[in-house]
Amino acid sequence: MHKDGDHIDVTEEEASAGTKNNGVRYVLAISLFLAIGALSLMWMTGAVLN
Numbered sequence: 001m002h003k004d005g006d007h008i009d010v011t012e013e014e015a016s017a018g019t020k021n022n023g024v025r026y027v028l029a030i031s032l033f034l035a036i037g038a039l040s041l042m043w044m045t046g047a048v049l050n
Contacts, residue, residue, distance in 0.1 A: 002009040
């Protein structure tokens with residue numbers, strides 16, 4: 001961290017506390033595809049039964 005007057009510069013690693021978490025990306029992608037699949041299945045089942 002470098003302070004220059006009122007301006008403070010921090011590196012990307014310092015700002016993120018050294019963690020790079022990609023797990024959220026995978027959870028969102030999987031849940032999106034599961035939701036699309038579930039809604040499509042309900043839609044197709046309703047169309048077949050009518």
